[in-house]
Amino acid sequence: MRHSSFKQMPLLLRFIVKQDRIRTPIWLIGLVLFTLLVPIAFADLYPEQAERDLMAETMKNPAMTAMVGPGDLAHYTIGAMTAHQMLLLTAVVVGFMNIFLVIRHTRTDEEEGRMELIRSLPVGRLAAIGAILIYMLFVNVVLAGLTGAGLYALQIESMGLQGSFLYGVALGAVGMVFATLATLFAQLTESARAATGLSIAILLTFYLMRAIGDVSMETLSYISPLRWLTDVKAYAGNDWQPIAWLLILAGILGAIAAYLHAIRDLEAGFFPSRPGRKHATTFLENPIGLALRLQRTGWIAWAVGMLLIGLSYGSVLGDLESFFSGNEMLEQILPEHAGYSLTEQFISMLMMVMSLIAAIPPLMAVLRLYGEEKKDRVAQLMNRPISRKYLLGSYVLLAIMNGWVMLSLSIIGLWSAGITVTAGGLEFWSMYGAAMVYYPAIIAMIGLAVFLIGFIPGGNIIVWLYLFYSFFVLYLGGLFQFPEWLGKLTPFGYIPQLPMDQMEWLPMIALLGIALFLMVAGFQGYRRRDLQSH
Amino acid sequence: MMSVLEMKQVTKRFGNFQALKGLDIQMGEGEVYGFIGPNGAGKSTAIRMMLGLIKATSGTIKVFGKDAWSQSVAIHERVAYVPGDVSLWPNLTGGEVIDLFSKLRGNDSRQRRQELLDRFALDPSKKCRTYSKGNRQKVALVAAFASNADFFILDEPTSGLDPLMEQVFQSCVQDAKQAGKSVLLSSHILSEVERLCDRVGIIREGEIIETGTLQELRHLTRTNLLVETKQPLDDLSALSGVHDVHTEGNGLQFQVDTEELEKVMSHISKHGILRLESAPPTLEDLFMRHYEQAGGED
Numbered sequence: 005m006r007h008s009s010f011k012q013m014p015l016l017l018r019f020i021v022k023q024d025r026i027r028t029p030i031w032l033i034g035l036v037l038f039t040l041l042v043p044i045a046f047a048d049l050y051p052e053q054a055e056r057d058l059m060a061e062t063m064k065n066p067a068m069t070a071m072v073g074p075g076d077l078a079h080y081t082i083g084a085m086t087a088h089q090m091l092l093l094t095a096v097v098v099g100f101m102n103i104f105l106v107i108r109h110t111r112t113d114e115e116e117g118r119m120e121l122i123r124s125l126p127v128g129r130l131a132a133i134g135a136i137l138i139y140m141l142f143v144n145v146v147l148a149g150l151t152g153a154g155l156y157a158l159q160i161e162s163m164g165l166q167g168s169f170l171y172g173v174a175l176g177a178v179g180m181v182f183a184t185l186a187t188l189f190a191q192l193t194e195s196a197r198a199a200t201g202l203s204i205a206i207l208l209t210f211y212l213m214r215a216i217g218d219v220s221m222e223t224l225s226y227i228s229p230l231r232w233l234t235d236v237k238a239y240a241g242n243d244w245q246p247i248a249w250l251l252i253l254a255g256i257l258g259a260i261a262a263y264l265h266a267i268r269d270l271e272a273g274f275f276p277s278r279p280g281r282k283h284a285t286t287f288l289e290n291p292i293g294l295a296l297r298l299q300r301t302g303w304i305a306w307a308v309g310m311l312l313i314g315l316s317y318g319s320v321l322g323d324l325e326s327f328f329s330g331n332e333m334l335e336q337i338l339p340e341h342a343g344y345s346l347t348e349q350f351i352s353m354l355m356m357v358m359s360l361i362a363a364i365p366p367l368m369a370v371l372r373l374y375g376e377e378k379k380d381r382v383a384q385l386m387n388r389p390i391s392r393k394y395l396l397g398s399y400v401l402l403a404i405m406n407g408w409v410m411l412s413l414s415i416i417g418l419w420s421a422g423i424t425v426t427a428g429g430l431e432f433w434s435m436y437g438a439a440m441v442y443y444p445a446i447i448a449m450i451g452l453a454v455f456l457i458g459f460i461p462g463g464n465i466i467v468w469l470y471l472f473y474s475f476f477v478l479y480l481g482g483l484f485q486f487p488e489w490l491g492k493l494t495p496f497g498y499i500p501q502l503p504m505d506q507m508e509w510l511p512m513i514a515l516l517g518i519a520l521f522l523m524v525a526g527f528q529g530y531r532r533r534d535l536q537s538h
Numbered sequence: 539m540m541s542v543l544e545m546k547q548v549t550k551r552f553g554n555f556q557a558l559k560g561l562d563i564q565m566g567e568g569e570v571y572g573f574i575g576p577n578g579a580g581k582s583t584a585i586r587m588m589l590g591l592i593k594a595t596s597g598t599i600k601v602f603g604k605d606a607w608s609q610s611v612a613i614h615e616r617v618a619y620v621p622g623d624v625s626l627w628p629n630l631t632g633g634e635v636i637d638l639f640s641k642l643r644g645n646d647s648r649q650r651r652q653e654l655l656d657r658f659a660l661d662p663s664k665k666c667r668t669y670s671k672g673n674r675q676k677v678a679l680v681a682a683f684a685s686n687a688d689f690f691i692l693d694e695p696t697s698g699l700d701p702l703m704e705q706v707f708q709s710c711v712q713d714a715k716q717a718g719k720s721v722l723l724s725s726h727i728l729s730e731v732e733r734l735c736d737r738v739g740i741i742r743e744g745e746i747i748e749t750g751t752l753q754e755l756r757h758l759t760r761t762n763l764l765v766e767t768k769q770p771l772d773d774l775s776a777l778s779g780v781h782d783v784h785t786e787g788n789g790l791q792f793q794v795d796t797e798e799l800e801k802v803m804s805h806i807s808k809h810g811i812l813r814l815e816s817a818p819p820t821l822e823d824l825f826m827r828h829y830e831q832a833g834g835e836d
């Protein structure tokens with residue numbers, strides 16, 4: 005590449021730093037603080053090796069391996085425990101951070117037409133893509149450094165200098181893989197939405213590949229960079245080699261992205277974008293049809309994703325069953341739900357996780373209305389005689405349907421993979437019921453989103469943080485022995501875990517009531533407020 | 539004279555849609571060139587190729603004698619571009635954006651910048667999210683005219699400006715012309731470029747169908763007239779260069795070939811003019827003429 009290809013890259017880099025001077029530190033501080041709190045909490049909750057060994061024993065099953073990956077269960081020190089339980093999960097969040105930051109400065113700028121102005125100036129063809137990659141390198145190095153130094157500074161016995169920095173560097177290296185992957189998708193697709201969606205889909209695929217692979221098919225696992233991540237065995241052997249593989253992969257992805265960037269037209273992609281119809285069908289002339297058309301690709305992608313998640317977890321159930329049968333020790337550790345098999349207990353935990361994931365697409369569907377509003381499209385619709393109430397109503401209705409579809413698909417996936425690998429005993433309707441009890445919680449989240457659209461437009465982040473909080477508290481609450489009231493701050497915490505718990509109708513009705521209240525209020529607010537644009 | 543822009547047999551395909559079908563454009567130094575065509579004709583596509591933002595499917599494009607795609611950086615040092623639809627960073631102020639552009643360009647004149655901000659009445663301290671379309675366009679215009687570029691490429695730059703600001707814009711173009719700079723101004727309105735341009739090229743469906751000075755294109759333009767006279771104008775249709783005569787209220791409405799205008803006017807004035815309205819030829823009129831003539835030659 006000629007020197008001029010990178011002309012003005014340093015200035016563009018500084019420009020990115022300036023734009024993200026708040027966003028990036030928030031991500032980094034959040035990630036590092038979270039990482040540091042984990043071993044502190046573990047040291048506090050499980051101070052004795054005997055307690056940790058007991059914990060290791062409960063972890064010795066395919067279901068847990070599928071969720072968190074392999075770990076050094078034979079020497080379950082605080083360090084090994086932290087790496088086992090947290091590294092993979094944190095890496096997924098690091099992946100999200102990298103994807104969001106990269107797409108923002110690549111395809112979004114291009115799609116909005118800002119890149120056109122930059123590129124019409126004497127700026128090298130590769131300067132912008134080079135700037136964002138260097139920026140991400142910088143972000144991930146800082147993440148690796150702060151995490152490594154922070155973990156070491158805790159001065160926990162089993163957490164040495166090398167292990168701590170390996171932990172941090174592993175997160176940073178995985179970060180670079182997803183940063184370059186997102187950069188690549190920003191070249192391939194023509195929209196930021198598609199680039200983000202595909203990057204996240206690949207991230208989840210990597211996660212699921214290693215979940216299935218770690219349990220039953222080693223080779224499948226080795227294709228996934230997230231498996232390379234857990235192979236560093238931080239605090240339990242410390243292998244730096246996978247870091248090299250991760251960095252090589254990132255280098256290759258980045259180089260391909262840069263090459264494609266250099267040869268393609270501005271604002272074009274490589275994946276064909278279907279030419280639209282010349283005339284709207286009558287279907288598109290009503291707002292529900294239009295909203296559905298706008299969301300079609302997203303629905304399909306998420307539907308496939310939910311089905312895959314269900315199938316992946318379902319495929320683990322067989323291993324789980326054969327593993328549990330005859331493991332008396334485990335039966336003793338988990339006595340509180342006597343009468344129910346561990347498989348059933350695991351399924352009920354899965355339901356919770358899957359319902360939290362199934363809440364994402366309907367929330368995106370309803371919040372999309374605000375996205376359209378910002379792009380002035382709603383104002384155009386409003387010129388036609390469509391009341392705002394009707395418009396918001398269409399989006400809400402679609403979101404409610406979306407939630408039901410997504411939740412159902414995940415159960416169908418779980419059940420159909422489950423029955424093929426287990427010796428029977430999975431009754432569809434009881435599983436379906438165990439999942440559907442979470443539907444009111446999803447609707448309550450939609451209610452919150454509607455409320456925000458009505459009163460705090462642009463406050464989307466609140467819903468996402470709240471959903472993340474729900475996941476955090478309910479998924480990790482047991483591990484960290486959180487007080488119970490923390491779980492009661494989220495609608496998902498009120499849902500009975502069927503079949504172990506008794507069915508309770510009161511929380512269902514209460515949640516639906518709250519949802520209705522929030523929606524009605526949101527409608528009022530939306531009708532009164534000004535539309536925002538740009 | 540050095541050639542500023544040279545496009546030869548340029549084509550562009552988008553998938554299986556042929557957006558440009560062999561475009562030829564030549565521009566000399568110091569020239570103000572009007573690039574006119576209806577929406578969707580291919581103006582923006584051609585302009586983005588001159589800037590090396592998109593690659594020609596075939597043909598050659600040279601700006602200042604350099605290849606538009608492979609030597610775009612060197613070309614851009616001397617080019618300033620304003621698109622028709624400017625979008626900016628919502629969280630930055632207009633002033634910050636102008637600063638960014640001038641830093642990326644590597645040279646700027648603070649004094650000229652302030653002067654332009656005053657002329658365009660733009661408040662640079664507001665966040666871009668609060669700007670209207672016209673104000674965003676002003677940001678790009680200020681950044682462009684504050685630069686010391688030699689070639690201004692302006693793609694329908696006035697589409698969001700009010701008439702007053704359009705005048706400011708026109709005086710900016712005139713200043714640039716006076717300073718010996720070259721300007722390419724695209725538009726879908728014929729009368730807009732008439733005042734400014736030395737030469738125009740007319741593009742339609744990806745092809746240049748006519749090119750030349752406006753003088754040379756006179757044979758294509760007819761002025762629309764509406765007149766009322768004291769004495770009746772019976773013999774009007776007999777005059778050469780007069781077309782489509784019909785009664786309109788108390789007067790007559792008709793079209794006159796621009797080169798016959800003087801003769802026709804002196805004829806009419808002998809009849810005592812009570813009322814006279816004229817409308818400039820529209821792009822549509824011009825196309826119609828073009829195809830009439832092309833058809834007549836067969």
Ligand SMILES: Nc1ncnc2c1ncn2[C@@H]1O[C@H](COP(=O)(O)OP(=O)(O)O)[C@@H](O)[C@H]1O
Binds near residue numbers: 580
């Ligand atoms: N990226 C693209 N993909 C497909 N078609 C395009 C693309 N860009 C422009 N076109 C088509 O090329 C034609 C010319 O567009 P454009 O150059 O924007 O016209 P103008 O600027 O004269 O209004 C239009 O029919 C437009 O739809």
Ligand SMILES: [Mg+2]
Binds near residue numbers: 583
């Ligand atoms: Mg255009």
